[in-house]
Amino acid sequence: MQPSRDADPSHVAYLAARPRLYRGIERRSLYLKMRDGVRIAVDVCLPKGHRGEPLPTILRQTRYFRRFAVHPLLRRALSENTLDPMNAPMRALLTSRGYAWVDVDARGSGASFGERPCPWYLDGEVADGKEIVEWICKQPWSNGRVGSTGVSYDGTTADFLATTGHPAVKAIAPRFSLFDVYTDVAFPGGLHHSYFTAAWEKANGALDRNVPGEMVALIYMLQAHGALPPELAHAIDRPLSNAALARVLTFGLGGVAPVDADSAERDLHAALATHCENYSVHEGAVHMTFRDDSPPNSPISGQTSDYFSPHAYVQRMQNVAVLSYGGWFDAGYAGAAVKRHHALSALGGDSSLLIGPWVHGGQLDLDPDAPGRAARFDHATELLRFFDLHLFATPPCASDRVARVRYYSMGQGRWCASEQWPPPDVSPVELCFSEGRRLAPAPAREGSDTFEVDLSVSSGKRTRWRTLLCPFLQADGVGRSKSGYLEYDSDVLDRDLDLTGHPVLVLELAASQPDFAMIVYLEDVTESGDARILSEGQLRSIHKSRLGTSAAKLPQAFSSFCRKDAQSLAPEQAANHVIELLPLAMRIRRGHRLRLTLGGADVDHFTTPPSDGPLRWQIQLPGSRLLLPVRI
Numbered sequence: 122m123q124p125s126r127d128a129d130p131s132h133v134a135y136l137a138a139r140p141r142l143y144r145g146i147e148r149r150s151l152y153l154k155m156r157d158g159v160r161i162a163v164d165v166c167l168p169k170g171h172r173g174e175p176l177p178t179i180l181r182q183t184r185y186f187r188r189f190a191v192h193p194l195l196r197r198a199l200s201e202n203t204l205d206p207m208n209a210p211m212r213a214l215l216t217s218r219g220y221a222w223v224d225v226d227a228r229g230s231g232a233s234f235g236e237r238p239c240p241w242y243l244d245g246e247v248a249d250g251k252e253i254v255e256w257i258c259k260q261p262w263s264n265g266r267v268g269s270t271g272v273s274y275d276g277t278t279a280d281f282l283a284t285t286g287h288p289a290v291k292a293i294a295p296r297f298s299l300f301d302v303y304t305d306v307a308f309p310g311g312l313h314h315s316y317f318t319a320a321w322e323k324a325n326g327a328l329d330r331n332v333p334g335e336m337v338a339l340i341y342m343l344q345a346h347g348a349l350p351p352e353l354a355h356a357i358d359r360p361l362s363n364a365a366l367a368r369v370l371t372f373g374l375g376g377v378a379p380v381d382a383d384s385a386e387r388d389l390h391a392a393l394a395t396h397c398e399n400y401s402v403h404e405g406a407v408h409m410t411f412r413d414d415s416p417p418n419s420p421i422s423g424q425t426s427d428y429f430s431p432h433a434y435v436q437r438m439q440n441v442a443v444l445s446y447g448g449w450f451d452a453g454y455a456g457a458a459v460k461r462h463h464a465l466s467a468l469g470g471d472s473s474l475l476i477g478p479w480v481h482g483g484q485l486d487l488d489p490d491a492p493g494r495a496a497r498f499d500h501a502t503e504l505l506r507f508f509d510l511h512l513f514a515t516p517p518c519a520s521d522r523v524a525r526v527r528y529y530s531m532g533q534g535r536w537c538a539s540e541q542w543p544p545p546d547v548s549p550v551e552l553c554f555s556e557g558r559r560l561a562p563a564p565a566r567e568g569s570d571t572f573e574v575d576l577s578v579s580s581g582k583r584t585r586w587r588t589l590l591c592p593f594l595q596a597d598g599v600g601r602s603k604s605g606y607l608e609y610d611s612d613v614l615d616r617d618l619d620l621t622g623h624p625v626l627v628l629e630l631a632a633s634q635p636d637f638a639m640i641v642y643l644e645d646v647t648e649s650g651d652a653r654i655l656s657e658g659q660l661r662s663i664h665k666s667r668l669g670t671s672a673a674k675l676p677q678a679f680s681s682f683c684r685k686d687a688q689s690l691a692p693e694q695a696a697n698h699v700i701e702l703l704p705l706a707m708r709i710r711r712g713h714r715l716r717l718t719l720g721g722a723d724v725d726h727f728t729t730p731p732s733d734g735p736l737r738w739q740i741q742l743p744g745s746r747l748l749l750p751v752r753i
Contacts (some may be wrong), residue, residue, distance in 0.1 A: 122743065124491055124494055125485050125488075125491050126535070127478055127479075127496055127498045127612070128301060128497035128498055128534060129513040130497065132502040132503065135505070135506050135518075136499075136505075138519070138520075139218055139517065139518045142168065142217065143169055143170055143171065143216060143218075143219070144217065146166045146168035146169055146213070146216050146222075147166070147167050147168070147169045148164055148166045149165050149381055149661075150162065150165075150188075150378065150379075150380040150381045150382050151163060151165070151603045152380055152382075152388070153253060153256055155228075155248075155249070155252055155681075158550075159228060159234045159235040159249075160233065160234045160388075161227075161233045161253070162225070162226040162232035162379075163223055163225045164187050164223065164378075165221065165223055166212060166220075166222040166224070167216070167221050168217065168219065168371065171262065173261070174219075174646075175262065175263060175264035175265070175267065176219055176221045176223040176264055177219075177266045177512035177513060178220065178223055178266070178268070179211075179215055179220055179222045179223070179267075179268050179269065179508065180225065180253065180254065180257065180269045181208060181224050181225065181269065181271045181278075181279075182227050182249075182269075182275065182278040182279075182282070182369050183224065183225065183226065183227060183230075183231070183271065183274065183275045183278070184224040184230045184231075184274045184275075184325070184328075185230075185231075185253045185274065185328065186226065186333065186377045187225060187226045187353060188225035189204055189374045189377065189378060190374075190377055190378040190379065191374060192372060192373050192374075195373050197253075201213075202444070206270070206484060206592075207296075207482045207483070207484070207500075208272070208275075210500070210501040211500065211504050212224075213501075214501040214502065214504075215504070215505055216502070218505060218509075218517075219517070220508070220512075221257075221263065223257060224250075225250075225253060225482070226733075227246040227278065228249050229245070229247075229396055230248070230328065230399075231392075231393060232377050232378065232379055232383075232388070232389050232392050233536060235395055236395060236396065236399055237396070238420040238421055238428050239402070239419070240277075241277060241278065241281050241429040241545045242429070243281075243429075246278070246281075247281045248285075250281065250288075251282075251285040251287060254267050254287045254290060255287065257289070264512075264513075264514075265289055266289060266291050266511075266513070267287075267289045267290050267512075268292040268293060268294070268511065269282045269290065269292075269489055270293065270295070271295070271296065272297050272481075272483075273296075273297055273298055273381060273481065274298070276294075276295035276296045276297060276298025277295065277298045277299055278598065279293040279294065279295045279298075279301040279432060280293065280295050280431035280438065281434075283437070284438055285437075290441055291441065291442060291511045291512055292507065292508055292511035293441055294446055294504055294507055294508070294726070295443070295444075295446065295461070296447075296482075297447060297481050299430075299431075299453075299454060299485065300430075300431050300432050300445075300457040300458070300461040300464075301430055301431075301432040301459050302427070302455065303426045303682060304453070304682065305453045305454060305460075305691075305709065306452065307406055307409075307452075308409070308412075308426075309659055309727075310639075310658060310659035310661060310664070311410075311660060311664040312638055312659050313406060313661075313728040315406070315407070315726075315727065316586070316587075316646060316720060316725060316726045317586065317589055317590070318402055318403040319403045320590055321589075321590065322401050322402055322403035323337060324336040324590065325399070327367075327482060328377075329396040329397070329399055331376040332371045332373070332376070333370070333371060333377075334368060334369065334370030334371030334373075334374060334416040335367040335370075335371070337367075338363050338366040338370055338571040339590060339591075340591045340593075341370075342354075342358045342366075343587055343590060343594050344591050344592035344728070345595045346583060346594070347493070347582075347583050347596070348595065349596075356567060358615050365386065367584065368589060377389070380573055386557045393485070395519065400419070400420055401418075404675070405418055405419055410663075410720040411683055411684040412425065412426060412682040413425050413427075413473070413685075414683055419511075422554075424741075431461070432461075432464065435461075435465065435468065438470065439469065439470040440470070442470075442507075442510075443462075443465055443470065443471065444473050444474075444504075444507050444698045445459075445462045446458060446475050446476075446483075447459075447477075447704055448477055448479030448481065448483055448487075449476060449478055449479070449487070449703075449704075449706070450479065450480045450585045450588065450596045451480055451482075451585060451588055452585050452586050453703060455704050455705075456623075458476060459476075459542055460475060462474040462542065464528070467672070472525070473523070473524075473525050473527075474525070474526045474527070474528075474550070475503070475526075475527050475531065476527075476704070477496070477498055477529045478529045478531050479498075480508065480585070480594060481589050482588075482592030483496055483500055483592075484496055484592050484593060485593060485595065486498075486595065487595070488529070489531060489532070489707075490532065490534060492597050493595035493597070493735075506523070524538035525540050525541070526538065526539045526540065526541060526542045526744075528542070529706065530619070530621070530707070530709030531705075531706060531707045531708070532707050532709065533619075533708045537706070538724065543622035543623070543673060543675065543750055544621060544752065545673075546753055547622050547673075547751065547752055548675075548688065548753050549675055549676050549748045549749065549750065549751070550749045550751040551748055551749075552715070552717075553742075554609060554740065554742045554745040555742060556568050556650075556742065558607070558610070558629045558653055559609060559611070559612075560609050560611040560612075560717060562748060564743055564746065565742035565743050566743060567742070567743060568742040569740060569742055570607065570740045571738070571739050571740075572719075572737065572739075573735065573736075574720075574721035574736040574738055575602075575720070575722070576721055576723065576729055576732060576736060577602075577605065577724060578604075578605035578720050578721070578722050578724070579723055579725040580598065580600075580601045580602075580726065581599065581600025581601045581602075581725060583597055583598060583600050584596050584725070584726065585657075586726050587610045587726075597653070598654040600651070601654075602720075605720065605736075606718045606720045607718070607719040607720070607740075608717070609717045610646065610714050610715070610741060611688055611714050611715040611716070612714065614710070614712065614713055614714065614715075615710055615711060616705060617709065617710055618715075618751060619706075619709075620655070620705055620707050620709060620749055620751060621705075621707075621750055621752025622675060622704060623677070623701055623702060624643055624656060624658075624674040624702040624705075624747065624749050624750065625677065625678055625699065625700070625747075626641055626658065626700045626701075626739065626745075626748075627668055627697060627699055627746050628699075628700065628719075628741060628747070629697050629740070629741040629743075629744030630695065630696070630698070631738070631739065631741075632662065632736065632738050632739075633692055633693060633735070633736055633737040634692060634732060634733060635662065635689065635690040635692060635740075636663050636728055637662050637721060637730055638660075638662075638721055638722060638727065638729055639660045639661075640659045640720040640721065640723050641656050641657060641658045641659065641710075641717065642656075642657045642717070642718040642720075643655050643656045643710050643716075643717060643718055644709065644715070645713055645715065646713060646714040646716050647713055649712065652716055652718075655707050656703045657702060657703060658701055659722070660680075660698055660699075660700045662688075662690060662696075663687050663689070663690070664680050664682050664686075664698075665686050665688040666678060666698055666699040667679050667680070667697075667699055668697075668699045676748040678701035692749055693739075695739075695741060697744065715749075718745055721736055721738075
């Protein structure tokens with residue numbers, strides 16, 4: 122097995138040209154009063170020994186505690202890098218090179234006051250972000266330029282900060298985060314990602330009660346499923362052991378840190394009391410089917426998922442430089458990064474795209490040649506180089522121009538550069554469904570495959586979807602159901618095949634019921650017969666989909682997921698369903714085969730549409746095909 126190969130040599134050269142200016146951080150914490158009187162907790166981190174020169178600022182607004190109040194007995198053992206591995210290295214590096222860094226507990230979370238009627242509430246935390254930027258610009262240490270970054274929820278707050286129109290916001294780097302709430306995370310392909318919405322709501326509830334150990338225990342148990350034999354992981358993942366671990370972790374982490382002036386924690390307790398009415402996203406999602414549905418329990422009249430989705434406000438972001446940052450094995454967020462980049466590029470914005478072989482947060486390299494290894498890519502230096510270019514009147518050091526699109530090609534083990542995604546040398550190659558459950562170059566003239574759909578199949582607990590809650594999970598697909606799927610295999614490859622882009626499946630089938638799920642996996646099958654999941658996609662049949670062409674003249678699936686565009690199929694009515702799989706960049710080696718695996722459920726993640734009885738598919742071979750993005 123190869124070690125991780127994802128390091129970027131250019132980072133070493135950039136750091137050599139950008140010497141350290143400071144050592145250490147001076148942190149102070151305070152409340153800022155917003156326009157409506159709500160107080161927001163912030164940490165201001167300045168370089169230790171700062172001599173008064175104006176500094177650019179990085180602003181991170183989080184729903185997950187700006188900082189833990191670690192128990193005194195453990196403060197030496199629990200470093201910031203241990204407690205916050207996805208942000209602490211960035212904070213340390215950027216302050217050492219002359220940046221200020223501000224961490225914020227978003228309204229209705231952590232030590233901040235207020236309620237949360239929905240995530241990224243426009244009149245709440247989004248408007249707060251603009252006010253906090255204005256406060257930063259008035260500080261004697263500010264140079265009047267602000268950037269923002271963060272992982273997951275925090276990355277989306279960076280997106281929304283860019284929509285506020287504040288002239289000081291010059292650049293953002295949303296990392297491993299959604300762009301379209303509906304398709305990227307809550308309803309991929311129109312299927313409710315109920316595992317995530319329920320688990321995420323449970324984790325947020327633990328934070329709102331200031332018992333973070335419950336959330337961290339969930340992360341550790343998920344990590345166990347990726348690191349331990351399945352029988353051992355299941356043996357320890359029990360309610361009593363989870364509760365015991367949660368108590369120990371809550372004791373050590375101590376809850377959210379109060380602000381400096383609140384040593385008696387009176388303000389902290391008062392703030393926590395205001396969080397008890399925070400809206401449950403999961404309870405709203407269970408009442409949704411279509412993108413334009415408004416949950417009946419929403420405190421905001423007429424609210425749909427687009428209300429708190431950055432893609433709905435992208436035109437407000439076009440004057441801010443954006444680095445969209447994702448990982449191939451990070452749920453649907455590589456696709457989200459691509460969508461953000463395409464949307465901003467179409468508006469003429471300063472947009473760049475970076476996708477590596479990572480799970481959520483970029484801590485693990487999941488290149489099939491080096492699965493589960495610690496990533497070697499220097500994320501902190503990547504951000505330093507990006508923000509240096511945009512947050513100084515004159516960049517502090519010269520740097521070679523970075524390509525607009527950089528992506529890691531798995532199998533090859535190297536970084537590639539392009540001015541567009543997918544690269545211009547990508548063309549569609551068609552593999553057609555054929556008799557004998559084969560994928561063949563030529564279409565079948567006739568024939569069909571009948572499949573009795575197993576609605577109990579699952580993808581297990583080592584999946585890209587679960588890395589959203591555990592950034593240390595080896596999402597290699599081990600543990601997926603071994604039967605209950607329909608498989609189509611290609612011939613053995615007689616040459617290497619570079620897949621770079623978005624596979625698209627056109628599936629013509631008739632089903633015994635009108636409402637059903639289609640789950641699709643694209644796999645690389647080695648000479649020994651081992652199958653490695655590369656990409657996946659899903660679609661609920663009630664959502665009308667069609668095959669079209671992207672701006673790059675490549676096949677693309679189109680679906681609005683709106684109620685007005687729903688299709689009502691009769692039992693046994695044939696229809697074409699177009700499913701776009703998640704993007705990838707992977708070299709399939711000579712001697713390997715491609716496998717397309719079809720199923721009707723993933724009970725570990727998605728809510729299966731209601732069924733009146735057995736579900737049967739009849740797949741029409743002449744009308745079904747897989748369109749692969751191949752570098753020629």
